Amino acid sequence: MNFTLHIWRQKNTSSDGSFVTYHVENIDSDTSFLEMLDHLNEKLIDKGKDCVVFDYDCREGICGTCSLVINGHPHGEKKATTTCQLYMRDYANQRELWIEPWRAQSFPIMKDLAVKREAFDRIIQSGGFISVSVGSAPEANSQLINKDDADCAFDSATCIGCGACVAVCPNASASLFVAAKINHFEQLPQGKIESKKRAERMINQMEEEGFGSCSNHRHCETVCPKEISVSNIATMNNLLLA
Amino acid sequence: MLQFHLVFCMQKFNPNVPTGPLEGRWEKHKFDLALIAPQNRKKYNIIVIGTGLAGASLCATLGEAGYNVQSFCYNDSPRRAHSIAAQGGVNASKNYQNDGDSTWRLFYDTIKGGDFRARESNIYRLAQLSCNIIDQAVSQGVPFAREYSGYLANRSFGGTQVSRTFYARGQTGQQLLLGAYSSMSKEIASGKVKHTSRSEMLEIIIIDGKARGVVVRNLITGEISSHVADCVVMCTGGYSNAYFLSTNAKGCNTSATWRAHKNGAYFANPSFTQIHPTCVPPTGDSQSKLTLMSESLRNDGRIWAPKNIEDCDKNPNEISEENRDYFLERMYPAFANLVPRDIASRALKGICDEGRGVGSIINNQRLGVYLDFSSVIEKMGIDKVKEKYGNLFDMYKSITGENPYEVPMKIYPAPHYTMGGLWVDYNLMTTIDGLFACGEANFSDHGANRLGASALMQGLADGYFIAPQTVANYLARGTFEKISNDHPEVVASIDAVKSRIDKLMNAPKPEHSPDYFHRKVGGILWAACGMARDKKALEEAVKSIEKLKFDFWQSIKVTGSDADFNQTLEKAGRVADFIELGHLMCVDALDREESCGAHARLEYLAESGDAMRDDENYGYVAAWEFNENGPKLHKEELNYEFIKPTYRDYK
Numbered sequence: 097m098n099f100t101l102h103i104w105r106q107k108n109t110s111s112d113g114s115f116v117t118y119h120v121e122n123i124d125s126d127t128s129f130l131e132m133l134d135h136l137n138e139k140l141i142d143k144g145k146d147c148v149v150f151d152y153d154c155r156e157g158i159c160g161t162c163s164l165v166i167n168g169h170p171h172g173e174k175k176a177t178t179t180c181q182l183y184m185r186d187y188a189n190q191r192e193l194w195i196e197p198w199r200a201q202s203f204p205i206m207k208d209l210a211v212k213r214e215a216f217d218r219i220i221q222s223g224g225f226i227s228v229s230v231g232s233a234p235e236a237n238s239q240l241i242n243k244d245d246a247d248c249a250f251d252s253a254t255c256i257g258c259g260a261c262v263a264v265c266p267n268a269s270a271s272l273f274v275a276a277k278i279n280h281f282e283q284l285p286q287g288k289i290e291s292k293k294r295a296e297r298m299i300n301q302m303e304e305e306g307f308g309s310c311s312n313h314r315h316c317e318t319v320c321p322k323e324i325s326v327s328n329i330a331t332m333n334n335l336l337l338a
Numbered sequence: 339m340l341q342f343h344l345v346f347c348m349q350k351f352n353p354n355v356p357t358g359p360l361e362g363r364w365e366k367h368k369f370d371l372a373l374i375a376p377q378n379r380k381k382y383n384i385i386v387i388g389t390g391l392a393g394a395s396l397c398a399t400l401g402e403a404g405y406n407v408q409s410f411c412y413n414d415s416p417r418r419a420h421s422i423a424a425q426g427g428v429n430a431s432k433n434y435q436n437d438g439d440s441t442w443r444l445f446y447d448t449i450k451g452g453d454f455r456a457r458e459s460n461i462y463r464l465a466q467l468s469c470n471i472i473d474q475a476v477s478q479g480v481p482f483a484r485e486y487s488g489y490l491a492n493r494s495f496g497g498t499q500v501s502r503t504f505y506a507r508g509q510t511g512q513q514l515l516l517g518a519y520s521s522m523s524k525e526i527a528s529g530k531v532k533h534t535s536r537s538e539m540l541e542i543i544i545i546d547g548k549a550r551g552v553v554v555r556n557l558i559t560g561e562i563s564s565h566v567a568d569c570v571v572m573c574t575g576g577y578s579n580a581y582f583l584s585t586n587a588k589g590c591n592t593s594a595t596w597r598a599h600k601n602g603a604y605f606a607n608p609s610f611t612q613i614h615p616t617c618v619p620p621t622g623d624s625q626s627k628l629t630l631m632s633e634s635l636r637n638d639g640r641i642w643a644p645k646n647i648e649d650c651d652k653n654p655n656e657i658s659e660e661n662r663d664y665f666l667e668r669m670y671p672a673f674a675n676l677v678p679r680d681i682a683s684r685a686l687k688g689i690c691d692e693g694r695g696v697g698s699i700i701n702n703q704r705l706g707v708y709l710d711f712s713s714v715i716e717k718m719g720i721d722k723v724k725e726k727y728g729n730l731f732d733m734y735k736s737i738t739g740e741n742p743y744e745v746p747m748k749i750y751p752a753p754h755y756t757m758g759g760l761w762v763d764y765n766l767m768t769t770i771d772g773l774f775a776c777g778e779a780n781f782s783d784h785g786a787n788r789l790g791a792s793a794l795m796q797g798l799a800d801g802y803f804i805a806p807q808t809v810a811n812y813l814a815r816g817t818f819e820k821i822s823n824d825h826p827e828v829v830a831s832i833d834a835v836k837s838r839i840d841k842l843m844n845a846p847k848p849e850h851s852p853d854y855f856h857r858k859v860g861g862i863l864w865a866a867c868g869m870a871r872d873k874k875a876l877e878e879a880v881k882s883i884e885k886l887k888f889d890f891w892q893s894i895k896v897t898g899s900d901a902d903f904n905q906t907l908e909k910a911g912r913v914a915d916f917i918e919l920g921h922l923m924c925v926d927a928l929d930r931e932e933s934c935g936a937h938a939r940l941e942y943l944a945e946s947g948d949a950m951r952d953d954e955n956y957g958y959v960a961a962w963e964f965n966e967n968g969p970k971l972h973k974e975e976l977n978y979e980f981i982k983p984t985y986r987d988y989k
Contacts, residue, residue, distance in 0.1 A: 108902075108903075123624075124622055124624060126621045126622055126624075126739075127622070127624045128626070130626070131624045131625070131626045132624075134624075134626055134853070135624060137906075138851055138853060140897065141851040141895055141897050141906060142851075144895075144897055145897055146897050146898035146899075146902075146904075147897065147898065147904075147905060147906050149903050149904075149905055151414065152588060153413060153418055153420070153587040153588055153589050154418075154420060154422065154423045154587040154588075155587070155588060155626065155627045155629075156423060156585075156627075156629045156630075156733065157733065157736075158422055158423050158509065158512055159413075159418040159419075159420070159422050159423065159587060160417070160418055161413065161414060161418050176732075177736060181733070181736045181737070183736070183737070183739070185739060206558050206903055207558070207902070207903040210414075210903065212414070213414060213415065214414075214415070214535065216415065217415050217416070217417075217523065217526075217535075220417075220519070220520060220523045221523040221524070221526050221527040222527065224520055224523060225478070225520035225521060225523055225524045226477065226478055226479045226520070227524065228474075228477045228478060228521075229402045230395075230398065230399045230402060230474060230521070230802050230803075230806075231470075231474075231802075231803075232477075233470070233473040233474045233476065233477035234473065234477065235473060236432070236469075236472045236473045236475075236476040236490055237432075237434065237489055237490055239476075240487070240488030240489060241484055241488050242484075242488055243484045243485065243486050243488065246481050246482070246483075246484045247481075249479070249481040250481040250506060250507065250513075253479075253481050253506075253513060253516065254509060254512070256512075257415065257417055257418075280479065280481070281479050284479050284481070286476070286477055286479060287479045
């Protein structure tokens with residue numbers, strides 16, 4: 097397969113960026129999307145040019161490092177998938193691809209396709225934990241947890257912190273990310289104790305970081321690679337009202 | 339002087355294992371360790387490199403205790419360290435299932451699983467601490483699987499006959515790491531931990547024989563900076579990426595441990611690398627990594643290959659039951675599909691070498707066997723299978739384009755974990771004073787083969803419970819002069835980093851990319867130092883790697899600027915270290931003229947294909963000292979006081 101790629105290139109946070117067009121040829125259908133970009137970078141090295149910077153690490157859809165907006169869709173069009181789990185067979189009917197970074201004020205572009213997501217770390221630091229110290233934990237089975245609650249907590253806890261929800265949101269809101277963490281702990285008796293304070297702190301921090309608020313577009317749950325539901329946001333809002 | 343030097347070295351190379359009854363050693367040792375009073379802890383500065391399970395848990399614990407911690411990771415957030423990809427679970431000898439588990443049994447399974455090439459005292463301590471890990475994780479809100487009764491659930495893993503693995507669907511590593519990361523975040527908020535992401539450690543600063551700091555490169559701006567402290571802890575993971583294709587994240591590297599080694603830390607058992615049996619088979623030349631399918635799949639899935647070579651390209655659903663060879667069940671009836679990883683991998687390789695592999699043909703061989711869930715789906719129902727393994731099946735489907743609910747999965751072994759690593763004593767300190775190594779970065783607990791669900795256990799035991807005590811002891815017993823950033827050793831370390839980067843940027847005849855060299859060294863290691871090894875191939879590999887190292891420095895081509903976000907430069911630095919480490923892996927594999935665990939020397943295998951240990955001549959940990967004229971071997975004899983090493987029988 098051959099593709100025409102329009103890739104966002106930007107020297108650093110303060111410079112302007114633009115799309116640059118490249119061509120890649122003879123791409124196998126079993127090649128992953130990121131391997132296709134590896135291939136392009138190998139060609140750029142051959143020509144003595146600076147490679148396209150893009151984020152990746154585990155390449156198995158769990159670390160949350162990879163990003164990329166592909167033809168307007170964060171993590172591509174395929175449902176419940178991270179960019180690193182896209183294969184070129186998914187693009188068999190396309191010849192032209194537009195590849196951009198996450199776009200949100202709170203995620204400044206570092207270079208080309210890589211953004212800074214430390215705002216997410218600071219939101220977790222503001223309250224995304226249970227205040228337990230090492231060594232003081234009771235016997236694990238001393239507190240029973242209803243299986244449905246544990247499963248529900250797990251569903252929220254699967255968030256990989258990639259930021260696709262922010263990238264797709266017209267308000268660049270981090271509500272789904274924040275709500276998933278709040279709801280994870282809210283479902284568990286050991287986490288529930290701090291729930292309200294946690295929610296207040298995390299939402300404050302979210303606003304301080306410049307993320308917008310939720311106005312129910314619900315695009316976030318459609319692009320979330322872990323299919324985290326917007327019902328988490330409802331739980332979060334209820335907590336704040338309580 | 340010479341005599342003094344010898345004594346000095348020997349003291350550093352002392353495992354410092356406590357004496358007395360095994361059960362009481364850690365308790366006794368903890369009592370003997372010096373403490374630092376709470377009000378004095380703020381006077382001490384500790385650097386932690388890496389924020390996976392070991393690093394994040396250590397940062398959290400040291401921060402809570404009141405020390406000043408500075409941490410660094412190459413990822414864009416501590417939450418992305420590769421521990422996150424661990425799927426199956428974490429072991430603990432809670433004996434919730436009343437199936438005869440105990441601290442002793444977990445200890446014995448682990449030491450036997452490692453083919454009797456690890457220290458009794460360390461493993462016993464690990465088994466003792468296993469239960470605390472589960473308690474700690476649950477209290478942090480880690481959503482482990484539960485029964486309808488509300489109690490914690492368990493499953494079985496390879497190499498054991500009890501059910502002691504705690505799990506969070508197929509994302510146990512993710513949930514445990516997020517737990518440790520959340521505790522670490524709490525300490526970042528409290529100001530006790532100062533963390534910097536997107537920073538790579540490129541040199542260690544040693545002053546008066548003590549590790550006193552590090553040089554790091556800011557991966558976004560290229561800025562080189564020095565950071566000093568009273569001691570340094572490396573939690574930098576393993577080196578499976580030496581093989582290029584592995585299940586590790588692309589960024590995983592040996593650079594931190596290799597810098598430590600080149601500065602005097604011994605590297606132990608570098609050839610002990612785990613090739614995991616259940617990975618998605620490779621398909622072609624563009625492949626950049628391999629993906630693990632959790633070992634937990636072997637709980638229910640049945641592994642088979644066609645009995646007849648002519649069936650190998652058939653649709654597996656059309657191969658009748660009597661024409662299938664469930665070879666693990668046939669060869670190892672007692673443990674069947676749950677034999678340890680090294681044994682399963684070798685058996686799989688054997689089947690494919692016989693020509694009975696399935697799937698894509700690579701180098702004239704089909705590399706794959708089936709992992710079949712059809713009978714389980716029939717028995718348990720598709721919903722139950724989805725609940726247990728859903729995310730793994732989805733992952734397989736997205737990678738291969740095949741639906742594992744309808745067609746059996748194909749699997750083939752891939753490099754996954756490295757038992758070898760920096761040599762450490764019972765206090766997890768390397769042969770450099772004040773330099774500690776935790777988690778996969780050290781060699782300590784898994785011998786020649788690691789059992790499933792014990793990497794998470796070790797990383798967290800080191801970080802939450804062991805290193806915080808032993809690091810405090812080191813600090814309490816020493817005196818630490820203040821070091822300024824213009825100290826000659828600090829300046830020299832910065833200069834060393836800069837001149838190395840200059841060399842990478844300006845090779846005499848730049849021609850090949852870092853990936854080109856990485857694939858080369860990976861190919862050599864996979865062929866000569868992978869699942870099967872022999873003298874001749876290893877000797878040739880040593881020579882080829884020496885030549886490759888020469889070629890690398892002649893013709894490495896890095897484009898762009900070093901004062902910039904430059905992933906090509908990052909890769910080049912890591913590959914340079916992998917090449918040198920690869921050389922040591924082969925030297926170590928050559929030295930060990932026996933087979934044990936994952937180290938299968940073809941000359942020393944039983945007819946059945948099982949490893950034949952030579953305890954008399956090789957019952958030691960091989961600890962290698964760096965030397966410009968070639969590595970120097972030091973042997974730590976392994977004395978078994980409490981158990982008797984036996985032939986590892988899983989039949």
